[in-house]
Every structure is written in structure tokens, then in C-alpha cells.
Amino acid sequence: MLLEILKQCMPLDLIYMARTSKKFRAILLTSSVTARGIWVSARANLNDMPAPFPGISEPAWAYLNFINQCHFCPKAVMTVNPILKCRICPVCIETHTLHGCLCMLIRTCNLDFEDIPASMLERCCLGLAEVQNKDHHIRVLKSDFEALKGKVLDAHPENRRAVLENHYAEFLLNLELSSNLKRWKGVSKMKNTVVFRDFVVKKLKAMGYAEELKELVNLGLGDKWYGAVCFAGKTSVPEKRWTDVETFAIAFAEDARRRLRLRNRLMEDWGVDSATFNMMAFGNAFPSATSSLASPKSA
Secondary structure (H helix, E strand, C coil): CHHHHHHCCCHHHHHHHHCCCHHHHHHHCCCCHHHHHHHHHHHHCCCCCCCCCCCCCHHHHHHHHHCCCCCCCCCCCCCCECCCCECCCHHHHHHHEEECHHHHHHHHCCCCHHHCCHHHHHHCCCCCCCEECCCCCEEEEHHHHHHHHHHHHHCCHHHHHHHHHHHHHHHHHHHHHHHHHHHHHHHHHHHHHHHHHHHHHHHHHHCCCHHHHHCCCCCCCHHHHHCCHHHCCCCCCHHHHHHHHHHHHHHHHHHHHHHHHHHHHHHHHHCCCHHHHHHHHCCCCCCCCCCCCCCHHHC
């Protein structure tokens, strides 16, 4: 029964559960088939969340995507760097990354330029995850560099080029997976926005603004409404966020009401229906309540 319940959870729920007791940690934070099945099911519950990158476990993948904390310190970091496979703050970029690594690898491993694949030389990179810091240097994680250096040093000199070629092929795959993750996050963010915006619409309709909301596009307010940043973000309990947007939402609805009344008055004065009025106004900003427009009949 417990396993079935856990499989209905979201990945973030499992992270919190694993923090509560040794019993949950014993179930969730192991390499067992059962634990992996729970995490895979939880991930499937979340808008087709992509599978972990090669070498990353399911719990670590969930932690990376949902815990807003730097990988190296307690500072909050709101965005994932999918290429680096971590969250990293500006201070830690300075202390946990290197630049000029291609020359460093050649020097420390006694490589010749013939040992370096042309694709690496063209991009002047090692096929390691890159990030730009404030001085615009291309930097890579120290741990990534040391791991690659170890592979090269362990290989026979004749095989070092093949090691680098295989490594670079893995890097290109990671680039593709990173793009997939970014697309998923964009779609997921949009879905969260739509859910909360729909909740706000229901609230406003209950207050008597149904007609105004139906005509937002025709009133010239569509872009402003659908592009409002206050609707973005995760919302597990919409009611709690309502107080954050209530002032904006009601003021917006009141503006729509003023515009709708003006629109209806102009339609009556001009003797046109809604469809005709919309065609006449196409391409023009909707007039404000202080505008003075001549009737087409008198033109």
C-alpha cells in the first residue's frame, strides 16, 4: 500500500519525505529497483519530465530540478545550469571553476596538438560544461576538468585521442539533453501560469467581471493580460497566491470595464455591431475613456 501511495507523489514530495525519517530514506535513497521505480513513477506524474542525464540518479535529478540551492554552498539559486548539471552562485563560479583549460590539459598531460580532435580545437574547448562569469571567461567546473585529466592520464598515449573523441561525443549528447530540459521547463512553466491565471479568472467572474474578461482581446488588453508576470510560478495552493495578485487583477478588470462601457457607447453612437466595430478598430490601439472620436456617420 505504501509503495502505491509513493508512486502517486511528485518528485519534490519524495525529497521532503526522505528528509522526515530513516524509514523513508531507507526506501527512497537506495539503488534498489523498488526505489528507482518509485522515482520514475513520480517523474512521470509531472508533465512528462525528462529522464536524468547519464550518470545522475533519480533522487539527484529531482534535487537538481526542484531544490533552489547552490550545489556548493547554502545560497539560493533559482535556475538550473543544465550544461553544468548543477546550480551555482556567482561566488562559487569563481572558486569552483577554471578557465584556459585546453592549454592546461595539453601541458599537464604532455599532449601534442595532434592528440586533440579538430572539433575541440575549433571551439577552443574541452567538451566540458561551460559557463561565463562576470569577466566573460569561459569556465568549466574543476571537478569536470580533473575527471577528464584522469581519463587522459590513465590511457595509453596512443589511445588518448580516442578518449577525447569519446568524451566530446558525450558532451554533444549532453548539449542535446540540456536543450530538451530547457524546453520542458518552458512548457512546465507555461502550464503553471495557465493554471493560476484560470484560477484568477474564476475569481474575477465571481465578482461580476465575466463580460469584461470575455472581451479582453477586443479591448486591447489581451497582450497585457496573457503576458502578466504575476501569474508565473509554481502554484500548489492558488488561494494562497490570490492575495499577491488581487490588487492587480481587480484594477485590471476595472480598466477593462471602463473600456467596455466606452466601446458599447461608441457602437451605439455609430450604429454598428460588435464585429463591424472590431474591424474598424483593427490595427489601432483601443481608445481611452478620454478620447473624443467623431462618428463615422458624421465623417
